Amino acid sequence: MAPARDFYEILGVPKTAGQDEIQRAYRKLARKYHPDVNKAPDAEDRFKEASEAYAVLSDPEQRKRYDAFGEDFRRVPPDVDPETWARARAGAGAGGRARAGAGAGGFGGFGGFGTGGEEVDLEDLLGGIFGGRAGRGRRPGGFGWGPMPGADQEAELEIGLDEAYHGGHRTIRLNGRTIDVNIPVGVTDGQRIRLAGQGGRGGEGGQPGDLYLIVRITPDPRYRVDGRDVTVRLPLAPWEAALGTTAPVGTPGGDAKVKVPPGSSCGRRLRLRGRGLPNPHGGPGDLYAEVQIKVPPQPSAEERRLFEELAAKSSFDPRRRS
Incomplete structure (x- = not known):
């Protein structure tokens, strides 16, 4: 059986990667291989592979165990020393038997097992490490450590x-x-x-x-969302912004009214407390009505006359610094 692929390799990140880098790498792979958007034969397997890798590496405790024990991190009991495990694995790779004592390769003087070149069965040794569950009667190809929980x-x-x-x-x-x-x-x-x-x-x-x-x-054409706060555009006529008014405004929870103070310019944000996203465990967000001043696109003759009269009499200069 081919060895499992390294989780870091699957996500394409180094072992020193921080959580942000791991999350970005996973999101990129998830979008690329999600079965709903990618119909390639191996897309679902690649998506599952990336999801499992992210589930482990995004959890500090699971990542610590994975770094210590590799693909066996779910099977190794929590009280096993990583160095002990590494030596046991090295011995298993040398043929399944390790020679204990001063002349043994990899297990010399380990825990007092054997002296003077006595051979110790590695499976018996591992059985001792893991509570005697790796001896006779174990399942072929594994150490028989029992049920393994699935990955988040x-x-x-x-x-x-x-x-x-x-x-x-x-x-x-x-x-x-x-x-x-x-x-x-x-x-x-x-x-x-x-x-x-x-x-x-x-x-x-x-x-x-x-x-x-x-x-x-998803982005909404009517609203802008920031956490629980919601912003909506509030169109006003020039005279409404100048003189003040009470204007209707749409919110995700229904229509409301907002009081516009006199002299409100474009970009002014008027807060409606508690009209943002609700919060089952605390205070709701707020809704902000952002002023946008609109002018008649095709003013009538009378409207044009009044605007010209206002322009002639007003000393207001919007480009002058206050």
Whole structure:
């Protein structure tokens, strides 16, 4: 059996890579090989491979164990010393038997096992390290360490702003499976939705891993979203901006009204407290109405006369520095 590919190699990052670099590499591969967009025969396998690699390397504890024990990191009990494991693996590669004692290669003086050149069966030695589970009766090709949990996986879920605001229900296809997803009210961009037991399959009867859906709120033509705060454009006529008014404004939760102070210029942001994205665990975000001054595209004769009269009488210069 060919050895498993190195997780760092799969993601195309060095072993010194930080979490941001690992995340960027995974996202690039996920977009490239996601089965919904890539119909190549090996796309699904490549996507699963990248997801498993990211699930391990993005978790500090799992990454630490992977760096120490390589592809066996899930099988090695938590109390095993990495150096002990490395010596055991080196001995196994030399033919399955290691000679203990002063003249032994790789196990000299190890834990008092054998003296004077006595041969020690490596499988018996490993059985001692792992609680006696690697002796007779083990499964062919493995050490018989029992059920192995499946890897956690990640995927992106694109939703609209209305879904983020009100919550909802989705049925998605992922890795050849149909999965029901409940979208919580007030979910934000980048938030993770955990689906227990929907990740990678476990080995030898082990529990499956979890699936984490990373929420991506698609751009909305009406609104701009920043965390839980939402910004909407507020068109005003020149006289409304100059004299002040109360104007209707659309929000993701329905229509509202905003008071416009006199002398409001383009770009002024008027806050409606608590009208942004809701927060089930705290205060909701705010909505900001951003002033945009609009002029009549084809003014009537009377409108034009009034504008000309205002221009003749007003001393206001918008290009003069205040």
